[in-house]
Amino acid sequence: MKSDASVHASERTRRRLVTLNAAIRDCRRCHAAGFLDEIESVPIARDPEPDAPAPRILLVGQAPGLRATITDRPFAGAAGNKLRDWFEQGGIAREDFWRKIHFAAVTRCYPGRLPGAKGDRVPSPPEQALCRPWLDDLTAVVRPRVVLLVGLLAVRTFLGPVKSLAAVVGTSTIRDGVLYLPLPHPSGVSRWLNEPANVAAVGRAMGLLREAVEAHRL
Ligand code: SF4
Numbered sequence: 555m556k557s558d559a560s561v562h563a564s565e566r567t568r569r570r571l572v573t574l575n576a577a578i579r580d581c582r583r584c585h586a587a588g589f590l591d592e593i594e595s596v597p598i599a600r601d602p603e604p605d606a607p608a609p610r611i612l613l614v615g616q617a618p619g620l621r622a623t624i625t626d627r628p629f630a631g632a633a634g635n636k637l638r639d640w641f642e643q644g645g646i647a648r649e650d651f652w653r654k655i656h657f658a659a660v661t662r663c664y665p666g667r668l669p670g671a672k673g674d675r676v677p678s679p680p681e682q683a684l685c686r687p688w689l690d691d692l693t694a695v696v697r698p699r700v701v702l703l704v705g706l707l708a709v710r711t712f713l714g715p716v717k718s719l720a721a722v723v724g725t726s727t728i729r730d731g732v733l734y735l736p737l738p739h740p741s742g743v744s745r746w747l748n749e750p751a752n753v754a755a756v757g758r759a760m761g762l763l764r765e766a767v768e769a770h771r772l
Pocket of ligand 1: 578581582583584585595596597661662663681684685686688
C-alpha cells in the first residue's frame with residue numbers, strides 16, 4: 555500500500571504533467587521556423603489516465619505518426635499491439651499500457667512523409683533542437699525510473715552516438731539511477747525484427763524491464 559506522502563507526490567507530479575502537456579500542445583515553434591506546415595504542427599501530448607498514479611516509466615520514440623495525430627494517441631495501431639506484447643513480457647499488463655507508461659518522443663509533431671518513400675521523415679537536427687526543451691522539462695517532471703528508447707534516434711538522443719540498434723538492444727544503461735532500455739521500433743515495416751537474434755535481444759530487454767518493474771514496484 556502506498557504511503558500518504560507518495561500519493562501526494564504522485565498527485566503533484568500529475569498536476570505538473572498536465573500543465574506541461576498543455577504548454578506542449580500549444581507549441582508551434584517548428585511551424586514558426588518554417589519546418590512544418592500548419593496542419594502537421596500538432597503536438598501530441600496526452601495527459602496521464604485519470605484514475606492512475608503518475609507514471610514512472612517514460613517511453614521516448616522518434617516522432618508521432620499520422621495515425622497518432624488523427625487519434626491523438628501514439629502507438630494506437632498494430633505497432634502499439636506489438637509493444638503491448640513485448641511489455642507484457644516485461645511485467646506490464648496490457649491494461650496498464652496507458653496507465654503506467656508516459657509516451658513522448660524526440661519531436662512531438664508528425665513530421666510528414668519522407669518524399670518518395672514509405673516511411674515518415676526523420677525530424678531534422680534543428681527540429682530536434684527546438685523540441686529538446688520539452689523533453690528535458692518532461693524528464694524533470696516525471697523523474698522516470700525507466701526510460702524506454704524506441705528507435706535509433708531516441709537511443710542516440712539519450713545515449714550518444716551508438717553504432718546500431720543491434721549493438722544496444724538487450725543491454726541497459728544506468729545514469730543517475732535511471733535505467734535506459736533501447737528498443738527497436740515495433741512497426742511491421744521494419745525488417746530488423748525478421749532476424750531471430752534481434753527478436754532474442756528484445757526478449758533480453760524485456761527481462762531487464764521486468765526486473766526493474768518488480769524491484770521498484772512500477
Ligand atoms: S516538434 Fe516540438 S518544438 Fe516543433 S512544433 Fe512540435 S512540439 Fe513544438
